[in-house]
Amino acid sequence: MRPSDFVLCLLDASRGSIQGRTLLQKRAYFVSVLMGEDESLGFTAHYYGPYSPMIDSAVTQLKSLGFIDEATVGFGTVSDEGFEVKRYDYRLTDDGRRIVEVVKKANQDEWQRISEILGRLEKAGNPNYVELSFAAKAFFVLRTKKKAMKREELIREAKSFDWKIPAASLERAVSLLEQVGLARSS
Amino acid sequence: MTARLEIRDPIHGFIHREPHEQDIIDTPVFQRLRRIKQLALATLVYPGAVHTRFDHSLGAFHVASKVAAKLLDSSTDTRLVRLAVLLHDIGHGPFSHVSEEILDKFAVRERLRLEPGRQVHEELTEKIILNHPDLARLLSPNEREHVVGLLNGQWGDTVLKSIISGPLDVDKQDYLLRDSYFCGVKYGVYDLDRLTENLRVHEDGEDRFLALSHDGVHVLEQFVLARYYMTTQVYRHRVRLISDEMIVRGISLGIVEDKIDWLRRLYTYDGSADFVTEYLAWNDERLTARILEQDTREGYAKELFRRLSERRLLKRVFFCRPSDFEDPEIRARIFQGGKEFLTALEAAVGRQLGFDPHLVAATRVKVKSVRAQAATTEGQVIVLTTNGPRYFDQESSLFKSIDEAIQEQFLEIYAPVEYKDDKEKKRRRREFYDDITGIIKGLANPQSKLFDTKDAGGNEA
Numbered sequence: 001m002r003p004s005d006f007v008l009c010l011l012d013a014s015r016g017s018i019q020g021r022t023l024l025q026k027r028a029y030f031v032s033v034l035m036g037e038d039e040s041l042g043f044t045a046h047y048y049g050p051y052s053p054m055i056d057s058a059v060t061q062l063k064s065l066g067f068i069d070e071a072t073v074g075f076g077t078v079s080d081e082g083f084e085v086k087r088y089d090y091r092l093t094d095d096g097r098r099i100v101e102v103v104k105k106a107n108q109d110e111w112q113r114i115s116e117i118l119g120r121l122e123k124a125g126n127p128n129y130v131e132l133s134f135a136a137k138a139f140f141v142l143r144t145k146k147k148a149m150k151r152e153e154l155i156r157e158a159k160s161f162d163w164k165i166p167a168a169s170l171e172r173a174v175s176l177l178e179q180v181g182l183a184r185s186s
Numbered sequence: 187m188t189a190r191l192e193i194r195d196p197i198h199g200f201i202h203r204e205p206h207e208q209d210i211i212d213t214p215v216f217q218r219l220r221r222i223k224q225l226a227l228a229t230l231v232y233p234g235a236v237h238t239r240f241d242h243s244l245g246a247f248h249v250a251s252k253v254a255a256k257l258l259d260s261s262t263d264t265r266l267v268r269l270a271v272l273l274h275d276i277g278h279g280p281f282s283h284v285s286e287e288i289l290d291k292f293a294v295r296e297r298l299r300l301e302p303g304r305q306v307h308e309e310l311t312e313k314i315i316l317n318h319p320d321l322a323r324l325l326s327p328n329e330r331e332h333v334v335g336l337l338n339g340q341w342g343d344t345v346l347k348s349i350i351s352g353p354l355d356v357d358k359q360d361y362l363l364r365d366s367y368f369c370g371v372k373y374g375v376y377d378l379d380r381l382t383e384n385l386r387v388h389e390d391g392e393d394r395f396l397a398l399s400h401d402g403v404h405v406l407e408q409f410v411l412a413r414y415y416m417t418t419q420v421y422r423h424r425v426r427l428i429s430d431e432m433i434v435r436g437i438s439l440g441i442v443e444d445k446i447d448w449l450r451r452l453y454t455y456d457g458s459a460d461f462v463t464e465y466l467a468w469n470d471e472r473l474t475a476r477i478l479e480q481d482t483r484e485g486y487a488k489e490l491f492r493r494l495s496e497r498r499l500l501k502r503v504f505f506c507r508p509s510d511f512e513d514p515e516i517r518a519r520i521f522q523g524g525k526e527f528l529t530a531l532e533a534a535v536g537r538q539l540g541f542d543p544h545l546v547a548a549t550r551v552k553v554k555s556v557r558a559q560a561a562t563t564e565g566q567v568i569v570l571t572t573n574g575p576r577y578f579d580q581e582s583s584l585f586k587s588i589d590e591a592i593q594e595q596f597l598e599i600y601a602p603v604e605y606k607d608d609k610e611k612k613r614r615r616r617e618f619y620d621d622i623t624g625i626i627k628g629l630a631n632p633q634s635k636l637f638d639t640k641d642a643g644g645n646e647a
Contacts, residue, residue, distance in 0.1 A: 004522060042303055047566075060558065060593040065508045065517050095514035102515060159393065 003058035026132035067096035124179035135173040213320035221469035227429040232369035245360035277311030348396035373415035376408040440487025500600035519630035
């Protein structure tokens with residue numbers, strides 16, 4: 001599946017819109033991990049957590065083709081955790097909805113899978129972008145280091161990616177990873 | 187006392203280097219960069235663009251030295267950063283970046299076990315730094331490993347890596363000024379001293395990263411705009427796109443259609459030391475001269491390189507943007523269809539308009555928006571404010587106002603057409619536009635089997 005088709009299906013399965021660039025990237029990350037596609041989408045460690053330049057580039061291309069709209073929402077405030085003060089919201093346009101139907105037809109299994117994974121995330125409390133971001137960082141560290149870790153070790157290892165994960169946020173992150181079947185506490 | 191070594195450079199004035207750095211510059215493997223032009227055949231548009239990878243390597247090295255002197259405490263880190271930047275372009279082949287595309291096209295990736303996204307020229311650069319006898323003689327194995335690690339991002343702290351690759355890297359800091367100067371344009375000019383002066387290492391607990399002081403916001407705006415204008419006016423200039431396409435096509439067709447054996451060997455990377463030795467023996471002039479030699483068989487390679495040397499270029503016969511097509515399915519096929527779509531388009535245009543299809547080139551070009559130019563895949567620039575670190579596009583009044591990150595993309599078709607005069611040119615271009623629009627609509631029709639699921643290719647800036 002090409003990155004642009006993946007983004008179109010992700011938006012479609014998110015009821016046609018996603019609020020925030022970080023939320024889009026993190027949903028894309030979890031969906032691609034659970035589909036076994038995260039490597040082919042080139043996720044790397046970025047300030048906000050795992051980030052795929054290919055997804056970013058696909059979003060830009062889809063905008064220029066008129067298939068998705070980007071709206072900017074300014075908040076005028078700054079989060080202590082360094083998260084977005086300006087949010088970019090994405091929505092499928094009418095032309096985009098038409099293209100999604102073509103893409104879904106050609107990629108029925110993938111679309112079903114994306115939809116099912118997003119349903120799982122929703123059941124896990126429909127995490128916002130901050131929660132997803134910490135969970136994504138924690139999972140990225142676990143996967144990269146390829147070993148089980150205690151919470152303190154995980155926080156320490158995250159620093160090697162220039163990430164700070166507050167202990168309280170890690171609790172929610174671990175619970176989220178457990179609920180979607182990506183981690184197990186022992 | 188050892189005399190201080192210096193070179194006079196048109197961009198930076200005196201470039202100072204240490205004796206061990208001079209030894210590297212004096213090696214044949216480094217000197218060959220004098221014979222590889224920085225911007226391939228940009229001389230066909232800007233006759234002054236004769237500068238080389240050699241000049242640029244020295245220029246980037248000079249900027250790296252200044253930045254390292256300002257930001258780094260460790261002499262080992264400084265030494266390694268200077269060496270990494272000096273050697274960053276050592277793997278460039280004939281016609282610089284143009285060769286990279288051909289290497290990737292002909293390498294047998296499965297046999298080489300290249301990771302996804304890994305490019306052949308990156309692998310070649312690493313092999314040269316790690317194994318070339320010229321460098322092995324001058325640098326310890328540890329130094330060579332660390333230089334390679336800095337260049338591929340696998341070793342070194344965030345600050346060191348950001349000096350080498352990232353939105354503020356010294357590569358861009360040099361090439362924008364240098365390319366601008368040699369092309370004779372002013373688009374790439376920005377205040378280098380001001381930018382360097384405002385670079386900071388921000389430390390937050392154990393975290394360290396490269397940032398910009400708040401006073402540097404305006405010079406960064408200038409730097410980002412310089413990148414944008416150089417992209418639209420120089421790097422994506424129509425004649426440059428055409429000449430690059432002709433080089434790629436000439437070499438590719440020389441291998442596939444003309445079956446020129448030495449050309450195939452030169453571009454079929456097999457991971458061997460022999461390949462590297464042979465590859466390093468070639469440069470822009472030697473490749474052109476060899477293709478045009480009498481004993482090279484007549485064919486596409488010779489035809490295209492002859493045209494390049496006489497500046498009889500293919501001409502643009504068609505240009506469109508996504509908004510030119512109302513039907514979203516047609517738009518998707520034109521701009522997202524796989525390479526097969528472009529090949530079929532070239533064949534159909536050739537067939538219907540009477541050109542040799544191999545000499546018709548359809549290419550998609552993308553230019554990032556100015557806002558997107560402010561960041562790279564390595565991330566955005568962080569600006570240090572009194573309220574803490576902030577992203578550049580939120581601190582710059584200019585960039586804050588650019589909300590839409592629109593990417594420009596277009597499809598262009600080039601063909602070997604000649605016009606008698608302007609009148610004929612106007613008439614035929616109108617005809618080409620109508621005919622090719624019809625061909626595209628036919629090919630991009632939803633019933634056509636050409637709509638595949640492979641990713642679209644394109645030149646992105």
